[in-house]
Amino acid sequence: MQNTNEKLRQQFSARLTKEFTRIGLPVASPTQIAQEFNARYPANKIAAQTVRKWLLADAIPTQAKLMNLAEWLEVSAEWLRFGTGKRKAAKSGEKTAEGEVGVVVVGKHQAAIVPVVELLTKLSPQNIRLVENIVRCVLASQENGS
Known part of the structure; x- marks a missing residue:
């Protein structure tokens, strides 16, 4: 039987793969994805091995990297990480039907x-x-x- 953490990693990996494909990044090339990420977020660099682990459901990014990924992919961090909430990220300062937009950093x-x-x-x-x-x-x- 699959444990909860493994299931969550697999679900995250599926969402990440779908979003990379949507923006035209080759999921078969973790090196290219890492280079693109590092060009956008030089203060939060990642290795190709890290991307590979995300795509193979071996790991989930840290909160900071998750926020970078969500911004880059133009999706909400909550949706990317958990598959809950709205898929599309609200623009900074934008209100949603639920009220103020916010992020909880754990x-x-x-x-x-x-x-x-x-x-x-x-x-x-x-x-x-x-x-x-x-x-x-x-x-x-x-x-x-x-």
């Missing part, structure tokens, strides 16, 4: 929360409020030393 110590957030996106607004209340109760209990 540090490496909080990475365990990413699968939880993915699950939360599938809940109804009523159930999200329920989960929020449960979390608040747990936090209050934790703060009281229980």
Whole structure:
């Protein structure tokens, strides 16, 4: 049975491959993709091996590189990483039907929360409020030393 992380990597890889193909980049040439990426984002360079790992579902980019990829491919980082939310990125400062556009950056110590957030996106607004209340109760209990 496939574990969740492996499944998420494969889904990410499929979206990335589709988007590279859409903009005319040869997915058979990780070297060319890395060169194009590095020309656009010199402060965040990658190796061809890194691209190969993304395309073969062996790895997922860091948050910074994911944001660069999303900008380059003109898709939302949320959609590229998780397949949720709107595919097209909102322009800077643009409002969506949901309200203000925002990005949550998760540090490496909080990475365990990413699968939880993915699950939360599938809940109804009523159930999200329920989960929020449960979390608040747990936090209050934790703060009281229980």
